[in-house]
Amino acid sequence: MMMIVCSLIYALSVSVSANLFALVAASLLPLYLLVKRPEILKPLIKLNALNLVMIITLALTWPNLCEGFIAGIIIALRFNMIYIIFSSLVFSEGEAKIYDSLVSLHVPEKLRILFLLTFRGINVMHERLDAALVSLRLRAPELGLVMRFKTFAYVTASVLLQSSSRSDRMTRAIICRGGFDGFSQTESGSLNLHDVVVLAGFVSYSLAIIILNHA
């Protein structure tokens, strides 16, 4: 609840005006989460070291020293807020359990599988495309403009075809192993209280920004 209240007040400070009360209320959120999740303390200290440089630079370069200092504080608080919310949402479960989180969020099955396969396919395709482009550059560094596009198109299409045949084999293997029903071996879990609070806070924060910005 505290997070939701802080998020709403923070959203007000973004949209209406930055006053001292809103700043204090918004700064309660990082304190609250630091107690709950001490592991994010270290990266947060690094972030705020950079924030300190930014605040000093802003204060010195702003026409009015005090206004520049306050502007810097506001930006630093926003950085903290964004970092904490996103680190809570994206990294709280770890990459291996993203599928589990997507199940909990009732994301359609096809979209879940598509997400995971895309995530996996990026590295495979990146390696192949990179290798093909490097060899192309080494063999023919002085190509004309049209010829360069033509070669790039052929290389990309051939990488796509090779990867496609590999992905078709993978699909057959998945089907032979029992289909996509057994795609993930991760245990199905449920949202804990912290997840619900963070999620509710993020949704409230987003809605508040939309409503207050465009009301």
Place this chain on the structure above:
Amino acid sequence: MHISEGVLSGSILITGWAGTCAGLAVGLKKTDMNKITRTALLSSGFFLASLVNIKVGPSSTHLSFLAPMGLILGWGVFPAMFVALLLQALLFHFGGLLVLGANNFIMGVSSLSVYLLFGKLIRNSDSKILVMALAFISGALSIILAAFLAGVFLTLSDSNFLTAAKLVVIAHLPLALIEGLVTAFMIGWLKKSAPEFLL
């Protein structure tokens, strides 16, 4: 091509998400489970296209593959782009999470339009020149359409963005030519080497 976070008005954001949800629902329904790995592959390709820079004179650009995606995936382009754009937003901050619906709608509609307009013609044509000409038009049109839709979204959000919207369309004209060329060569090659790849 990505519209940044915080630029569009609330009503346009909601419209974008509504269009994206509709496109996602149809796209997921029409995507066969056995073809999902291919959809994921194209989604990865779309994601990677933004990372591969091509030198053009003193500057460089990156492709988007809107037309090839549409011509290969058909309606499946909506879920494929949704996943790719989501990963781009999360990993590289291209676009954003709130504006994801609008970005997906803009690119999905552009890509789907060229599939509906030229997909059947390209699939049924035996003339290499005609296939390449149609693919060129598809590639160029998809970029112009996406830039135009982005401009419309910007202008509807705030009339002060009208100049910026015009600039977006004009700035994408050279990219449309490049994308047209690459699409022509790519689809021409695929039509010859693996015609079953084109939907």
